Amino acid sequence: MTERATAPTTPLRARAEVDLAALRANVRTLRARASGAAVMAVVKSDAYGHGAVPCARAAVEAGATWLGTATPEEAFALRAAGLDGRVMCWLWTPGGPWREAIDAGLDLGVSGMWALREIVEAARGARAPARVQLKADTGLGRNGCQPGEDWAALVAEALRAEADGLVRVTGLWSHFACADEPGHPSIAAQLTLFREMVAYAEGRGVRPEVRHIANSPATLTLPESHFDLVRTGIAVYGISPSPEVGSSAELGLRPVMTLSASVALVKHVPGGHGVGYGHHYVTPGATTLGLVPVGYADGIPRHASGTGPVLVDGKWRTVAGRVAMDQFVVDLGGDEPEAGTRAVLFGPGEGGEPTAEDWAQAAGTIAYEIVTRIGTRVPRVHVNEAPAG
Ligand SMILES: *Cc1c(COP(=O)(O)O)cnc(C)c1O
Numbered sequence: 001m002t003e004r005a006t007a008p009t010t011p012l013r014a015r016a017e018v019d020l021a022a023l024r025a026n027v028r029t030l031r032a033r034a035s036g037a038a039v040m041a042v043v044k045s046d047a048y049g050h051g052a053v054p055c056a057r058a059a060v061e062a063g064a065t066w067l068g069t070a071t072p073e074e075a076f077a078l079r080a081a082g083l084d085g086r087v088m089c090w091l092w093t094p095g096g097p098w099r100e101a102i103d104a105g106l107d108l109g110v111s112g113m114w115a116l117r118e119i120v121e122a123a124r125g126a127r128a129p130a131r132v133q134l135k136a137d138t139g140l141g142r143n144g145c146q147p148g149e150d151w152a153a154l155v156a157e158a159l160r161a162e163a164d165g166l167v168r169v170t171g172l173w174s175h176f177a178c179a180d181e182p183g184h185p186s187i188a189a190q191l192t193l194f195r196e197m198v199a200y201a202e203g204r205g206v207r208p209e210v211r212h213i214a215n216s217p218a219t220l221t222l223p224e225s226h227f228d229l230v231r232t233g234i235a236v237y238g239i240s241p242s243p244e245v246g247s248s249a250e251l252g253l254r255p256v257m258t259l260s261a262s263v264a265l266v267k268h269v270p271g272g273h274g275v276g277y278g279h280h281y282v283t284p285g286a287t288t289l290g291l292v293p294v295g296y297a298d299g300i301p302r303h304a305s306g307t308g309p310v311l312v313d314g315k316w317r318t319v320a321g322r323v324a325m326d327q328f329v330v331d332l333g334g335d336e337p338e339a340g341t342r343a344v345l346f347g348p349g350e351g352g353e354p355t356a357e358d359w360a361q362a363a364g365t366i367a368y369e370i371v372t373r374i375g376t377r378v379p380r381v382h383v384n385e386a387p388a389g
Pocket of ligand 1: 042090175214216217231232233234235241
């Protein structure tokens with residue numbers, strides 16, 4: 001962070017306000033939807049851009065009993081901040097910090113034999129067995145162990161290591177490919193294969209604490225996928241996994257991040273005036289232009305040039321011309337808001353502002369990417385940090 005907020009009201013070039021009361025409410029909503037399964041709040045990639053440690057704390061306060069990260073480094077950062085509950089991380093590469101992860105009591109996602117062998121080596125001489133969670137590829141075609149011989153070998157190796165006291169198999173898990181498209185035939189196929197792969201492992205003697213496959217969309221649409229634990233990311237941040245699953249409001253979720261900037265300049269220009277690099281916008285007549293001091297270095301997608309929506313002084317305006325590295329311009333149509341007026345790029349939508357989903361549509365991407373990509377130059381201002389009552 002190169003700019004610091006001392007208080008939410010401090011004037012700033014730009015800020016991403018993160019409403020932790022909304023986050024806690026979302027976690028409670030997800031717990032109620034999870035059919036008694038435990039909730040893991042996925043806080044990878046700095047909590048999808050919202051700030052990992054404050055979001056993790058708030059999620060735990062609201063009853064999330066697991067935290068999930070992609071990388072071990074993200075998990076270590078949670079431990080360093082004093083988050084001492086269950087933390088799972090799943091994105092490993094050879095030579096990873098296994099011993100540190102075992103000593104930190106992390107749950108380690110294991111997708112292949114090379115990883116299990118490195119864990120077993122690292123666990124020799126450790127204070128406690130490594131907690132491993134075997135990941136099945138039930139159809140995503142990404143990380144995870146293939147069914148059949150590969151799964152049989154991984155399960156057998158894990159049981160041997162468990163018998164030697166070097167590992168404890170705490171979980172069996174998988175991940176959906178198309179849960180954000182309810183009714184997609186791959187969903188039922190993955191569930192069936194997951195049940196089979198779990199049954200195989202349990203039949204050989206694996207006694208997992210948790211079996212899990214559901215991400216946010218599955219948690220919200222598919223109760224039979226909940227098993228013992230659901231791994232929710234985007235929904236914790238109040239954003240719908242996809243328009244097909246429903247809007248945030250329909251799902252009972254409240255977007256947590258509000259991205260705003262302080263209008264840096266308002267000026268009159270004549271008609272026919274080119275705006276920004278390449279002159280991709282030319283004023284259709286005499287008008288006023290407003291300079292919004294955030295750009296692609298702050299995570300504003302350049303693909304939203306000419307399309308991204310912004311609320312300025314009660315009206316939706318559209319990015320005029322190209323998004324540059326540090327700034328973009330909106331045509332204010334003759335209005336003259338003062339410099340310093342707050343331009344809201346996205347938020348919950350309750351004050352008439354666009355949402356991250358609107359930006360996703362404008363940029364041809366998903367709302368996950370809109371919030372996650374907000375740059376480190378934009379300070380995160382956490383509000384409602386203390387739980388009420
Ligand atoms: C990111 C991630 C999740 C969370 O997905 P959402 O769609 O954001 O809920 C769950 N599990 C794994 C393995 C992930 O990588």
